[in-house]
Amino acid sequence: MLINCSFLDKNFEIIEEGNLVIENGKISECNEGYVSDGADFKNFVVMPSLINTHTHIGDSFAKDAVQNLNAKECCGKNGSKWKFYKKASQREISDAMKDSCLQMLDSGISTFVDFREFGMNGVEQLKKSIKNIQIKAKILARDVQIDDLDYVDGLGLNLYNLKNFETYEEGLKYIKTHKKIFAVHAGEAKDEISEVFNLKILPDMIIHFLNPSEEQIKAAGRNKITIVLCPRSNAILKCGIPNLRQLTDAKINVCLGTDNVMLNSPDLWAEMEFAYKISSLHDFVEPKEILKAVTINPAKALNLNAGIIDKGKVADIIFINKNGLNLRHSKNLITSLVNRCKSSDVSKIMLEGKFVKGL
Numbered sequence: 001m002l003i004n005c006s007f008l009d010k011n012f013e014i015i016e017e018g019n020l021v022i023e024n025g026k027i028s029e030c031n032e033g034y035v036s037d038g039a040d041f042k043n044f045v046v047m048p049s050l051i052n053t054h055t056h057i058g059d060s061f062a063k064d065a066v067q068n069l070n071a072k073e074c075c076g077k078n079g080s081k082w083k084f085y086k087k088a089s090q091r092e093i094s095d096a097m098k099d100s101c102l103q104m105l106d107s108g109i110s111t112f113v114d115f116r117e118f119g120m121n122g123v124e125q126l127k128k129s130i131k132n133i134q135i136k137a138k139i140l141a142r143d144v145q146i147d148d149l150d151y152v153d154g155l156g157l158n159l160y161n162l163k164n165f166e167t168y169e170e171g172l173k174y175i176k177t178h179k180k181i182f183a184v185h186a187g188e189a190k191d192e193i194s195e196v197f198n199l200k201i202l203p204d205m206i207i208h209f210l211n212p213s214e215e216q217i218k219a220a221g222r223n224k225i226t227i228v229l230c231p232r233s234n235a236i237l238k239c240g241i242p243n244l245r246q247l248t249d250a251k252i253n254v255c256l257g258t259d260n261v262m263l264n265s266p267d268l269w270a271e272m273e274f275a276y277k278i279s280s281l282h283d284f285v286e287p288k289e290i291l292k293a294v295t296i297n298p299a300k301a302l303n304l305n306a307g308i309i310d311k312g313k314v315a316d317i318i319f320i321n322k323n324g325l326n327l328r329h330s331k332n333l334i335t336s337l338v339n340r341c342k343s344s345d346v347s348k349i350m351l352e353g354k355f356v357k358g359l
């Protein structure tokens, strides 16, 4: 398939007039200029599909059930979240998870990384809920046995899970040797980041990482730890405002996640806009760095051959309508993608070379 379109190139610059060749599920060519035999997609800017690097879609059944709580009161060991789970039916939980996956896919998210609670029952429930949906899930479990680790993509833990480190030590060693993911929440509260760096086995991903010291940023870089920021979640849970620029300046691999669906829509367009706006409160972040945090950076963290428009990459791409009300009259398309593009502007979605929306 040969198409004429605008596209976001591998340097995250816009090629206004370009062409892409899609063959066998991959991008085999991407060049400047329209070609005479190319299909007309000139109204669209094509970019990599989005990757949501931190979700808890399990709590989709409890949207906005809480107000005015801090992180501990909401999601801590004895937080409100668990009380809602006790009252909900399994059917309600499964249906809501499915809805969130459909919503994410429709918004251009091809892959999400979920912290799945409730052991293997929780894992099975998520797998069943998304069975007929083309979104790809990376499932990070907890409370599972070593034998179960073959059925998941890794572990997603809280620091309190790691208080009895021995319980997880064998599992974490297994994860390291089998190239799975060890992710941990840390930094919503003070001193949590130091606790992480005291662990015998360091994580591949730290979620939140608020207010790190210079030394902790260096340690994350040295140990090639991916940092996943969830700015809307941090704001609503009164945790603070992440400083994305500080991390990108230190060449840390930074990703964005939408965190608990009970608190935030699983919408990376909303997350990007918020991250961009709040960057003005710390140090301004170039919009392209925010686009990277939902495409190429998570692809690197998850070892996916995607997240960028380049020869040989998997054709997981989305088509944004340049003439829609949000982007029409834009003087800077990269900024507009981050600052005002909405799910409704995602007209077409292609996964592995096949359209799943819009054709």
Ligand SMILES: [Zn+2]
Pocket (backbone or CB within 6 Å): 054, 055, 056, 115, 185, 207, 259, 260
């Ligand atoms: Zn989380």
